Amino acid sequence: MAKVECLVCGRVGSAKTKGSFLITIVLLFIGLLPGIIYEIWRRSGGKVCGSCGSQNIRLYSPLPKQIQQPIQQETQPEVFKIPSKTKLVANDIFSNNAGNFVKLDENGVEQKNCPDCRELIRFDARKCKHCGSILEKTS
Structure with missing residues (x-):
């Protein structure tokens, strides 16, 4: 038991x-x-x-006995050296939208420009309500 x-x-x-x-x-x-x-x-x-x-x-669970070990000198962690000169290989993901401000309609929904007629449409629209062009999904 x-x-x-x-x-x-x-x-x-x-x-x-x-x-x-x-x-x-x-x-x-x-x-x-x-x-x-x-x-x-x-x-x-x-x-x-x-x-x-x-x-x-x-x-019932008895408390575990703590084993005391002698205190050793702590070692300092290694510091990694970062090269001072870096070379830009590619643009980062965020530089793609640099300078593009989010446009909101009266309901507070984000909008984007239609690639054909350049009218403002919802960001998640599949078809432009102004010109009727089918939009591709942008990820």
Whole structure:
């Protein structure tokens, strides 16, 4: 059986079922229904502490022992040297939209220019509402 720790009294040991088996036997002799109801109550709600009867219990897990090791001198992390002169290989992703401001309509939706008629349309439009041209998706 698993060891449990009572949070009220601090006892570590096995848990027991609440109530008494003797009372269950007596109630079964007096009447079948009271005995069955009492046994259902005993088995519902889990286990209790063996000494104080509290339901405030948890599985016992002993604290791990900390092994003290001698303190060693800390080593300094290596500093990586970055070359001073760098060469631009390609434009970054963000330089593509440099200087293009987001245009918003009266509903606060982003707009872009139609590639054919240059009228403002929604950024997610599939077809231009002014000239009727089909638009390609731009990722």
